[in-house]
Amino acid sequence: MARLAGSVSEGSRLDPLAVAVHPTLPRIARPRRWLLGLYLVSALLVTLQQGVLHQSNNFRVFRSATINLFARRDLYAAHPEQHVDFYKYSPTFALLFLPFAWLPFALALLAWNLLNALLLYYALLRLLPGRPGVSALALVYLELLLSMQYTQSNALVTASMILAFLALERGRQLGAAAWIALGTFIKLFPLAGVALALCHPRRWRFALILAGLAVALAALPLVVVSPDALAAQYRSWRAIEAADTLNRGYSLMQYLYMWFGADWPNWPVQLAGTALLVAPLALGRARWSDAAFRRLVLCSVLVYVVLFNHQSERATFVIAYTGIVVWCVGSAPSRLKTAILALTLLVMVVHDVEIVPRWVKSEILIPYRIKGVPCVVAWFAIQAELFATALRSESAGTALPGTAPEPRGA
Template sequence: MNWNERLKALAERPLFNRYAPIGVVWAVAAIAAALLKFPNNNFTIFRHVFWHVWEGLPLYVPYPEVYHDVNLYGPVFSCVVAPFAVCPPLMGLVLWLLAMAGLLFVAVRKLPIERRGRIFIAWFCANELFTALSMAQFNVAIAALLILAFVLIEEGHEGWAALMIAVGTFVKLYGIVGLAFFFFVRRKGRFLGALAGWSVVLFLLPMLLSSPEYIVGQYGAWAEALTVKNDANLFALRQNISLLGMVRKISGRADYSDLWLIVPGLILFALPYLRLDQYRHRAFRLMFLASVMLFVVLFSTGSESSGYIIALTGVAIWYVGVPWRRSRWDVALLIFALLLTSFSPSDLFPRRIYHHYIIPYALKALPCVMVWLKLMWEMMTRDYEE
């Protein structure tokens, strides 16, 4: 029996071929992340978003006596985090992480991919999930919302898909990339109407916790805070872990605009839309989901380590979502992404290499850049007929 047959035999065993074991692993990862990282500074910020809205305090100024850094999520996040903010801190953190892991688990299970592929995605992303959960960031939920938006569009539930995109956008802006699926929406008028309606609801929703004047003012402050943060991220050691950051940090140059990379990236991202004859193939549409999940991380100065749960999920979808057999080079690229992107922050990776090369030069992004470029080539040249 060769190595490929052995791997297939291993994958068929109940431990690796059922949802229950991986569901338990994800739940344990959430609880472990909560216990190991408590008190969690990020979750402390999130809890206070609710309480600051409730008390009418500024959302985007430092509170050094309570936590480090500042909040960068939209005012509607106060409503999202409210059920967890009113709990005792440790209980709230555990429930917060379990809720995000559970949402992503449900989203992965709903992907229009064969069962074996969905289970593979869940196992492949398990380590990166733990990394993201340890930071308690909303990125896990963003990954889930993007997948659910795609799935709901595929199922013809345009109104609910619009809600997923609106929530992601009003909390962290990342969700707006879900509009990339618009060309696959069957009832476009209904979708746009729902998107407008949900946007109004989410804009007004935090006003239930505070005054309209206060909330409107905080939306303005949010825009200012994001602008300041974008400038601060350019050379930040643990921020801008993206294609943009990798190029800037390796070159050491500060005298150019990121638009020199973003504009060609957008053009390359959009080119597969020209292949109208491929729209009818679900696998082709699924690759747009993978592309979106990679693009939003690789072309954002706000990308950080916890955001790679979005990109790694995109890598896994890229690998299992096509109708042809993956080559050895594809397998090598997948393993490269797992090792360098997912495991480099762990104790299994040489610390000297991680601290002297991976962090300073944002090399966590490198495998995902290679996968995205390979994906773009495939989407422009391959036939996705099953």
């Protein structure tokens, strides 16, 4: 143990943002390779389950959307001959999904699962080099597995938000804007990543780049459909999204209704949550050059997009739980973080693993939306830490490991 500790530099042991395993450690001490194997095998097994033994309805929805786009059909109408449920993603996503619609079902699903698993694996190791990254990969594994079993895009969305953050840390505005824009046209959640740019210079330039990419991606389906047909698709998308606004899912609005009987529209709570999200950024301009503060904002955004989204569902929590895990393992430990992480893992296990009787899930866990409770606790704890940090006048001026600090300016 002494030799192992000695292989880590003194600076790395003191700075939780820079803890990393020394490259000369023996292979047996590198569990990230085992985790990579676990992620790959899990993608293969889920493909066998959802693509060979059974064909996932969600994946049929995605594939059918691409077919319907090329056939000039309404993407958002019911297509019972193709699948159950409705398509709720953008027309652009239907076009981008073309490679997965062209391949045979099982092979396409394998490629989709590998894309989700490996991009999240890569993003977390880039965000948290060394041991913290390995810990994060292990802790979010169950949520990644659940998302893959639902053949959802949530791991991909999580990775896009993290990679946008890392691009901003390196001053690569085009890359950051591309990840946010691309993620937004997969699922709207990454749009909240715009808040991450507020801590960086040349914000107006970033806004213009993002707007340009958004327009380009919105118009991308014009390569296969006419302008009138594309406009009709966007009207149908807006209509189906508007019809869904009465839902609460696993959002904070649902908890306010269950706990306090607050039968409010969703938008006032979402507006209040957004104000709470950005308030520490407005108050803590002196902290913008602090890498720990910026990463704390990332954690807050990852939880926020699930907690305040009325469409949140069980498979969505890989996004929020990743934010909680990064907050807990990527910064200085505390009893509060340990308690919240323990609560998160407990809820994750009882929800995702068949270790409790089915009646417990059907009568307690699902009706009472237990899976979102750790997110409520964690988000307000993260916000409290952000406010406390923002109100300190001094700035550390640090950079994340592997990044160069940007020149601060307007």
